[in-house]
Amino acid sequence: MSEQNTAELTFSAFQKALNTNRIDVAKGELNSDMLVYLDQPEGETRYTYALMASGTRVKALCVATVKESAVDNLSLEVEVATFHKFRQQGHATAVLEKALAELKNGLSRNSIDSFSITLNVDSDNVAGHAFCKKFADEVKDTDTGKSYFKKVS
Numbered sequence: 001m002s003e004q005n006t007a008e009l010t011f012s013a014f015q016k017a018l019n020t021n022r023i024d025v026a027k028g029e030l031n032s033d034m035l036v037y038l039d040q041p042e043g044e045t046r047y048t049y050a051l052m053a054s055g056t057r058v059k060a061l062c063v064a065t066v067k068e069s070a071v072d073n074l075s076l077e078v079e080v081a082t083f084h085k086f087r088q089q090g091h092a093t094a095v096l097e098k099a100l101a102e103l104k105n106g107l108s109r110n111s112i113d114s115f116s117i118t119l120n121v122d123s124d125n126v127a128g129h130a131f132c133k134k135f136a137d138e139v140k141d142t143d144t145g146k147s148y149f150k151k152v153s
Helices: 003-019 092-108 124-134
Strands: 034-039 046-052 058-070 073-082 115-122 136-143 145-152
Touching: 003 046, 003 058, 003 073, 003 115, 034 092, 046 092, 058 092, 073 092, 092 124, 092 145, 115 124, 124 145
Parallel strands: 073 115
Antiparallel strands: 034 046, 046 058, 058 073, 115 145, 136 145
């Protein structure tokens, strides 16, 4: 399954769970228009940040899954998805920036001052590449596209 399809399925599942009250979310500590959800599917810690429209409609979603958690190296894989009617309006950028701020704020309570993120983009996802280039410190080619890396401190 492509990275884009995975992100869109994640978005859809989160929206459905939110609409049916199957998940307990919290308001963002730094951003009142964000909802935060923490879970551990299959033992992996996952932080989900939802940029909200009105009611329970999610504009954009950022999911950060812990991939490596060593004392000196916390690494997360990040997916970003935007609901189709909110695309090309800057919501992907907003959700990623706000999610990273919320994540950094929350992790600082555990004396974690920096971490790295990876965003994987399929080769044919032109908008995804343009979006990730704005954030990346480093880019690597993969078999299916590119991986974009950023150190957050």
